[in-house]
Amino acid sequence: MPLLRIENLSVNYQGSQGEFPIIDRLSLKMDSGEILGIVGESGSGKSMLALAIMGLLSPKMNMRADYINLDGEDLMKFSDMDRAAYVASKAAIIFQEPLASLNPCFTIGSHIDETLMFNQTGSRKSRRLRAMDLLESVGIFEPELVLRSYPHQLSGGMNQRIAIAVALASRPRLLIADEPTTALDVTIQSQILELLVNVNKTEDLGLMLITHDFALLSENTDRIGVVYSGQLMEHAATDNILKSPRHPYTRALLDSIPQMGDRHIKGSRLFALKGQIPPMDQLPVGCRLGPRCPIAEKKCVNPQEFLSIENHGKVRCHLAPQKLSRAQSSGDKENDK
Amino acid sequence: MNGQPQFYQQSRIPGTAARWWKNFSRNKLASSALLLLSLIILIALFAPLIAPFDPAEQFHDLFVPPSWHQQGTTTYLLGTDGLGRDLFSRLVHGATLSLKLALVVVLIAASVGILLGSVTALTFHWLDSIILRLMDLILALPSLLLAVVIVAIIGPGLPNAIYAVAIVLIPHFVLVTRGAIRRELTKDYATASILDGARHLHLFFFTILPNILPVIIVQLTMAFSTAILEIAALGFLGLGAQAPNPEWGTILSESHNNIISAPWTVTFPGLAIFFTLLSLNLVGDGLRDAMDLED
Amino acid sequence: MSLLSVENISKQYSVRKKYWHKRERVDAVKEISFELKEGQTLAIVGESGSGKSTLARQIIGIEKPSRGRVIYLGEELRFNNRKNRKTRFRNIRMIFQNPYESLNPQARIGDILEEVLRINTKLSSKQRKRKVANTLVKVGLLPEHQYRYPSMFSGGQRQRIAIARAIILDPKIIIADEPLSALDVSIQAQILNLLQQLQEEMGISYLFISHDLNVVEHIADQVMVMFQGEMVEYGSVAQLFDNPRHPYTQTLFASTPMYQKRFPHFTRPSFAKRKAGANSGCCFASRCSFCSPRCLQSQPVIGKSKSGNLVACFKELED
Numbered sequence: 004m005p006l007l008r009i010e011n012l013s014v015n016y017q018g019s020q021g022e023f024p025i026i027d028r029l030s031l032k033m034d035s036g037e038i039l040g041i042v043g044e045s046g047s048g049k050s051m052l053a054l055a056i057m058g059l060l061s062p063k064m065n066m067r068a069d070y071i072n073l074d075g076e077d078l079m080k081f082s083d084m085d086r087a088a089y090v091a092s093k094a095a096i097i098f099q100e101p102l103a104s105l106n107p108c109f110t111i112g113s114h115i116d117e118t119l120m121f122n123q124t125g126s127r128k129s130r131r132l133r134a135m136d137l138l139e140s141v142g143i144f145e146p147e148l149v150l151r152s153y154p155h156q157l158s159g160g161m162n163q164r165i166a167i168a169v170a171l172a173s174r175p176r177l178l179i180a181d182e183p184t185t186a187l188d189v190t191i192q193s194q195i196l197e198l199l200v201n202v203n204k205t206e207d208l209g210l211m212l213i214t215h216d217f218a219l220l221s222e223n224t225d226r227i228g229v230v231y232s233g234q235l236m237e238h239a240a241t242d243n244i245l246k247s248p249r250h251p252y253t254r255a256l257l258d259s260i261p262q263m264g265d266r267h268i269k270g271s272r273l274f275a276l277k278g279q280i281p282p283m284d285q286l287p288v289g290c291r292l293g294p295r296c297p298i299a300e301k302k303c304v305n306p307q308e309f310l311s312i313e314n315h316g317k318v319r320c321h322l323a324p325q326k327l328s329r330a331q332s333s334g335d336k337e338n339d340k
Numbered sequence: 341m342n343g344q345p346q347f348y349q350q351s352r353i354p355g356t357a358a359r360w361w362k363n364f365s366r367n368k369l370a371s372s373a374l375l376l377l378s379l380i381i382l383i384a385l386f387a388p389l390i391a392p393f394d395p396a397e398q399f400h401d402l403f404v405p406p407s408w409h410q411q412g413t414t415t416y417l418l419g420t421d422g423l424g425r426d427l428f429s430r431l432v433h434g435a436t437l438s439l440k441l442a443l444v445v446v447l448i449a450a451s452v453g454i455l456l457g458s459v460t461a462l463t464f465h466w467l468d469s470i471i472l473r474l475m476d477l478i479l480a481l482p483s484l485l486l487a488v489v490i491v492a493i494i495g496p497g498l499p500n501a502i503y504a505v506a507i508v509l510i511p512h513f514v515l516v517t518r519g520a521i522r523r524e525l526t527k528d529y530a531t532a533s534i535l536d537g538a539r540h541l542h543l544f545f546f547t548i549l550p551n552i553l554p555v556i557i558v559q560l561t562m563a564f565s566t567a568i569l570e571i572a573a574l575g576f577l578g579l580g581a582q583a584p585n586p587e588w589g590t591i592l593s594e595s596h597n598n599i600i601s602a603p604w605t606v607t608f609p610g611l612a613i614f615f616t617l618l619s620l621n622l623v624g625d626g627l628r629d630a631m632d633l634e635d
Numbered sequence: 636m637s638l639l640s641v642e643n644i645s646k647q648y649s650v651r652k653k654y655w656h657k658r659e660r661v662d663a664v665k666e667i668s669f670e671l672k673e674g675q676t677l678a679i680v681g682e683s684g685s686g687k688s689t690l691a692r693q694i695i696g697i698e699k700p701s702r703g704r705v706i707y708l709g710e711e712l713r714f715n716n717r718k719n720r721k722t723r724f725r726n727i728r729m730i731f732q733n734p735y736e737s738l739n740p741q742a743r744i745g746d747i748l749e750e751v752l753r754i755n756t757k758l759s760s761k762q763r764k765r766k767v768a769n770t771l772v773k774v775g776l777l778p779e780h781q782y783r784y785p786s787m788f789s790g791g792q793r794q795r796i797a798i799a800r801a802i803i804l805d806p807k808i809i810i811a812d813e814p815l816s817a818l819d820v821s822i823q824a825q826i827l828n829l830l831q832q833l834q835e836e837m838g839i840s841y842l843f844i845s846h847d848l849n850v851v852e853h854i855a856d857q858v859m860v861m862f863q864g865e866m867v868e869y870g871s872v873a874q875l876f877d878n879p880r881h882p883y884t885q886t887l888f889a890s891t892p893m894y895q896k897r898f899p900h901f902t903r904p905s906f907a908k909r910k911a912g913a914n915s916g917c918c919f920a921s922r923c924s925f926c927s928p929r930c931l932q933s934q935p936v937i938g939k940s941k942s943g944n945l946v947a948c949f950k951e952l953e954d
Binding site for chain 3: 353356527528529531532533534535536537538542546547550551
């Protein structure tokens with residue numbers, strides 16, 4: 004049974020000037036022990052997806068879904084209070100800015116202790132031991148010292164590790180990481196990612212890695228979901244996506260990254276999608292990528308369905324089933340990883 | 341071509357002030373408050389035309405209740421006070437007085453405060469420290485108490501009351517200006533302006549000033565409101581405008597003993613102060629929202 | 636003669652940890668020297684705290700260097716000299732990292748660009764307006780955009796405007812401080828293309844500061860790697876990306892997903908295990924997997940390694 008199953012999730016923002024769609028009919032599923040990468044740019048709604056699953060959306064957001072099945076229970080059927088309690092025991096989330104996730108008034112020990120108190124019974128001593136275990140499992144070698152420290156006394160990388168430790172304290176089945184490494188230096192990024200991947204293996208939980216950096220996901224994930232402007236455009240196994248991306252947006256994202264070995268040659272240009280990401284109040288009719296898509300045609304004005312492609316995954320593009328020939332997708336580069 | 345125009349299909353792009361006005365007018369509460377405030381200002385401006393009588397003129401009808409009361413007459417709309425003066429005329433002229441005084445106070449406080457604030461933000465560290473400590477000193481004392489102390493030292497009366505309240509308001513302008521300018525200087529576009537070769541004065545008027553204006557405008561409205569209140573308080577204590585000036589606080593000081601026997605002589609001046617302050621504060625809040633300020 | 640010659644630039648700040656502590660000197664930038672030729676792109680790579688932004692500020696003239704000289708076309712650019720400043724403003728321009736903060740929100744785009752011309756050139760009003768319109772088209776916008784305020788543009792468009800502000804004086808050098816970091820991936824490619832196009836059309840040299848190795852490989856001719864204020868490696872893009880020698884450079888590659896495949900044998904960075912002596916010893920000693928006792932005692936001077944890269948490392952220089 005999959006760990007997480009979402010069917011037709013839609014989130015709307017209730018603004019003073021009307022309702023704006025943030026996420027539109029998003030469906031995906033995730034298995035236990037799987038690492039799912041969600042990639043998208045700003046305005047894609049990827050962070051909102053994380054908040055929607057965790058039940059952390061602001062009151063101005065309306066959420067609708069056929070069902071959100073987390074470890075066997077449908078979240079949409081719960082009352083708000085029951086839902087919060089259930090999600091707290093089954094899922095955890097870490098955010099981009101470690102200093103924003105940790106309360107500067109409290110020591111690290113208090114943070115972990117607070118989560119442990121909600122999630123297990125036991126004496127203070129047992130909690131302390133567990134806290135030290137947790138810190139060691141995230142690679143902090145002097146746990147006693149760190150437990151007594153305050154967040155501002157520690158580096159960004161260390162704070163992110165602590166945030167992961169706090170998240171793991173509740174023994175979640177699903178760990179969502181929303182841009183966990185964006186605010187950190189490159190050398191620390193790789194350490195944190197390595198840690199997350201390890202945790203996924205040792206604790207056998209599902210890891211949802213949300214980022215805008217495709218390169219990060221190519222190494223570490225089992226499956227990837229590509230989000231654009233509130234819609235899931237492609238959802239397939241990582242290898243499939245990297246070898247033969249079916250959606251033009253996925254192709255564009257991959258092609259926009261300077262390829263290795265592509266040195267400074269006069270006249271060489273990267274493939275770049277023209278135009279801008281559409282603002283919330285001016286979404287294109289039909290396929291949201293339409294105005295920017297290099298292979299757009301008349302039928303793209305119709306609402307696009309999420310189609311299943313054999314041996315690949317799901318794609319939201321009616322042109323996907325036909326294998327795209329080189330001539331059709333402009334800017335295509337002859338490179339397969 | 342890249343960079344397709346996004347929203348604004350209009351041919352003329354509105355300037356900043358127009359945008360602020362549009363935002364402000366969308367706020368129903370603030371717009372109504374502005375209407376009320378404009379009414380009060382109009383009354384203050386045209387007091388001699390609106391008030392039926394001279395505020396100091398005494399009639400033989402003492403303590404006449406307001407016109408809707410059984411014993412009231414329409415001659416004296418809001419009744420008369422203990423000396424037979426028409427309350428309505430007194431209040432109307434009082435509006436002129438209160439607003440005029442507050443304006444003078446705010447002008448003094450703002451000019452000195454903004455100047456000092458700019459100086460501390462843009463010059464030497466030691467000067468900055470001295471001025472800040474001085475401002476801290478003034479802020480440490482409760483504003484009304486400080487005003488009373490100043491007036492006690494330099495003597496009661498209208499001009500001194502003005503100075504006292506102005507002094508009390510100066511630190512707010514200094515701190516607000518200093519904070520805003522320092523924030524602006526950290527911005528990249530200020531650096532970019534310097535790198536374009538802009539001289540100091542040019543930098544101040546074109547880059548810094550337009551960006552600190554919103555904060556200063558809001559501070560002006562709030563200071564205005566505080567000024568009216570402090571002047572009224574001083575008037576009530578007999579330290580500000582002296583009788584027979586129809587300043588609202590002074591009116592209250594004369595009539596507060598009659599709160600049971602002639603409540604209208606206390607209620608209406610109080611309401612006048614209340615509504616003026618309320619509309620000022622609501623307009624200030626509305627401005628703050630319209631101009632998109634954080635706090 | 637090279638276009639720009641930077642000699643031994645150093646910058647120290649004196650900071651006080653707490654109010655009662657003595658003031659300490661912190662080296663933000665230590666003895667950086669390099670040369671920039673016409674039409675070339677020099678990329679400066681480093682993480683936070685490496686001093687790359689501080690270095691940019693010294694070169695462009697926002698701050699006075701504690702030591703060292705900046706020489707442009709043979710002329711030394713002194714910090715306080717009026718004439719030097721004029722040369723600086725016209726010929727060395729800057730693009731900032733955050734497109735949302737680098738444009739004055741209360742000024743229309745056209746005014747921002749026109750002010751630059753008004754201060755630095757003797758063009759008439761009509762000529763200025765024409766140049767503004769032309770420059771906007773050059774960066775991929777429309778002339779009518781000049782009447783708009785920055786808030787009406789997206790991040791990518793704002794960065795284009797920042798680029799317009801930089802190129803409008805036809806400068807010889809542009810310092811770009813992480814110009815792509817705040818942009819979405821699909822927009823990054825657009826802006827990168829634009830920068831390359833402008834370089835080819837106008838012959839501009841770039842000092843391109845970035846922490847993104849992918850982008851650096853694509854756009855740079857020469858690459859300089861900085862760590863804690865020091866230049867630890869310098870070489871052509873081929874030298875650096877085919878055969879990086881300094882241990883820190885190697886950890887950078889090992890940490891970047893795409894390059895792990897190319898250099899599978901590079902070790903990932905380890906925790907700061909050893910406490911290096913305060914100011915002696917190599918800056919990277921505490922994290923280096925090749926650290927030897929000598930590395931903790933004295934600082935390696937930058938020199939040419941076997942493969943031609945300039946490296947500041949004992950291990951590399953001894954062979």
